[in-house]
Amino acid sequence: MSVIVIGAGMAGLKAASTLHKYGVKDIKVLESRDRIGGRLHTVTGFDGVRKYDLGASWHHDTLCNDLFFEECEVGGKFIFDDDFFIYIDQERGRVDRDPEMGLEIIDREISKFADMEYYQKLGTPDVSFQELTLRYLYEKRQFLTDDQIRYSTQVARYLELWHGLDWKLMSAKDTYFGHQGRNAMALYYGDVVERIAKMIPGECIELNAEVQGIKREKSKTVVTTKDGRQFSADYCIVTVPQSVLELSVKDETKKETGRIEFTPKLNANIQAGFDLVHFGGMGKVIFEFDQTCWSKESSKLVTLASTSDKFAAEVRGSKSFDELRSSVNASDAAQALEGRNCWNQPLYFINLAKTVGTASFMMLMQSPLTEYIEAMGQDQEKVFEFFRPALDAIMKNMQGKPVVNGLAQVPEGVDPSKTPVLRNIIVTSWTQDKYSRGAYTACRPGDDALEMIVALEQGQSPSVRFAGEHTIVDGAGGVNGAWSSGLREAEYVAEQLNLKPAEK
Known part of the structure; x- marks a missing residue:
């Protein structure tokens, strides 16, 4: 042979x-x-x-x-499905293209900040993407409003859904990369x-x-x-x-x-x-609905990780970067003790109703959430309950009604043409599959x-x-x-x- x-x-x-x-x-x-x-x-x-x-x-x-x-x-x-992102916050709702906050503009500046740190300076140590964005907020806080401090880095976290890693695990040096043209689905x-x-x-x-x-x-x-x-x-x-x-x-x-x-x-x-x-843990969850009864304004929606006014106050009040970093680490540890939920991290939803005319959302998630969800296997009810708050937030901000659970059967008296009825959930298994053990190559700090x-x-x-x-x-x-x-x-x-x- x-x-x-x-x-x-x-x-x-x-x-x-x-x-x-x-x-x-x-x-x-x-x-x-x-x-x-x-x-x-x-x-x-x-x-x-x-x-x-x-x-x-x-x-x-x-x-x-x-x-x-x-x-x-x-x-x-x-x-070609490139589109403007819709960003949805748990409390505030839509925060994209806001004329006062201009989060997309701040996001571009964070990208440039990373470029200057790692490709226009010598010897900058590689850190997590979270730490890099914190440093940006700390050093530029005098030029940022409280809302920009609160939401801008959460918007930047959509990059987790490129690399398949939580921002605490991602290499700041390798987070941003140039795109050679548009994306075609x-x-x-x-x-x-x-x-x-x-x-x-x-x-x-x-x-x-x-x-x-x-x-x-x-x-x-x-x-x-x-x-x-x-x-x-x-x-x-x-x-x-x-x-x-x-x-x-x-x-x-x-x-x-x-x-x-x-x-x-x-x-x-x-x-x-x-x-x-290292290896990233990108995973997907497909939410299939009976019919489309929400807006087709955009094909790309991101639900942001929850944040609060307290975070902006911490950035403003910290006397040193080390103090800010310690405070954020303590807050993260406290959040971990409260248990995992769909607002702990950003989630990326592809609105297939706009892209291909299908009444479904294809959601992308990152490690370690991917391992957690994929380990649930085919327990559709459990997966739905975990993501239900995010789905309802999307519907609320896309001219839709709260999601109705129709996984077993469509409830009597519900009109699927007017109410989003969830019929099926498909969950990937890449991190559980012994022949893949994840998604694709990814870099952690120092890689x-x-x-x-x-x-x-x-x-x-x-x-x-x-x-x-x-x-x-x-x-x-x-x-x-x-x-x-x-x-x-x-x-x-x-x-x-x-x-x-x-x-x-």
């Missing part, structure tokens, strides 16, 4: 399809799950018609996204996955084939699956997520599902790289993902290579990054085999 590809996510499928294009016939793709797609997973809703992407949803950086360009060429479906990634998979002969892909060992033997690489089968090949491209690959460097994870035993062990550069990067990216791009050896969103700079964390890395590794192998693309 010429090549074994481990994982049938975007990186693995792109690698295998490209190799097939180069004329490589003896390819084997080994996938642990009972489906292809990896962290791309399209499902249908309660009516059997609606569709949702539980994994990635967007083509990002559409000015330079080669996967997006390919989708355009083949007639792939998508919609894929309709849907399941179709993209199927299109690429069709370029690979069906017999080349094996499902339910968990790999447990990769061993270098003389001129071949031997791959062993959980059921004891062995496959031998000239090259092996490993596309498992960073969170799963990391299990291979820890002795205490030898019995963990998904762990791959490398012989020889992963090289020193790769092992060192794992010390400088430097570049070292791991470089180490994995260089490979374990000339014959054992890596692909995935965690192995590339351009498109890191995104589907286009995974796609490009799969292409990169396929072209590397083709070059080693002195191959050229087969004629059409």
Whole structure:
């Protein structure tokens, strides 16, 4: 066999399809799950018609996204859904585009403040995003109103829903990043996955084939699956997520599902790289309603974490930054003791009624909330009660009525055309899934993902290579990054085999 590809996510499928294009016939793709797609997973809703992407949803950086360009060429479906954000506070209601507060303007200044701290100065220590925003408030408090102090950093926290981490866990240095163009929502990634998979002969892909060992033997690489089968090949491209690959460097994870035993062990550069990067816990909850009976003003709504006038007073009255930081830490600790609720953190709701005409909200959440909600599994009633206050706040501020629970059945006397009747809830399971263990690469204070990216791009050896969103700079964390890395590794192998693309 010429090549074994481990994982049938975007990186693995792109690698295998490209190799097939180069004329490589003896390819084997080994996938642990009972489906292809990896962290791309399209499902249908309660009516059997609606569709949702539980994994990635967007083509990002559409000015330079080669996967997006390919989708355009083949007639792939998508919609540009960039929109103005609506920000909703628990007490005040809508605070977006407020002429007095101008929170969007302050948000842009916080972004510039971060840029100046980390990219126009030398030696600024990396801290949490929360600490960075506190420092901004402390240093610029004389130029800010009490309302701006109270709400501006809560608006900035929408970035938690990019990285999949709470702001106390996020690296301030790596929080902001430039976007190379608009975002296009894929309709849907399941179709993209199927299109690429069709370029690979069906017999080349094996499902339910968990790999447990990769061993270098003389001129071949031997791959062993959980059921004891062995496959031998000239090259092996490993596309498992960073969170799963990391299990291979820890002795205490030898019995963990998904762990791959490398012989020889992963090289020193790769092992060192794992010390400088983490994994985000982005999750989703889909709220499906009977009919749309709320405003389509915007497709993007964020419910802000609760705050109070006391916070503004603390910022104003602190005699030093250390005093302010200690006060905020004490308040956070007290809040934690009160228990978790939907107003402890920002939540990002995609109003699918505007985007695609579906009477649903797709909500994005971050770690550690994701782990908490995903652990509830399929307890829809419990999930609904947790998020109900946020849903009602959205309805109140979007010309709707309070949500009616219709999970079991639509209550008598309720008109679904006038009252939002919740019919179904779909919760992701990425943090609970042993083959994903989270969402995608994310940085905590002090991390430097570049070292791991470089180490994995260089490979374990000339014959054992890596692909995935965690192995590339351009498109890191995104589907286009995974796609490009799969292409990169396929072209590397083709070059080693002195191959050229087969004629059409």
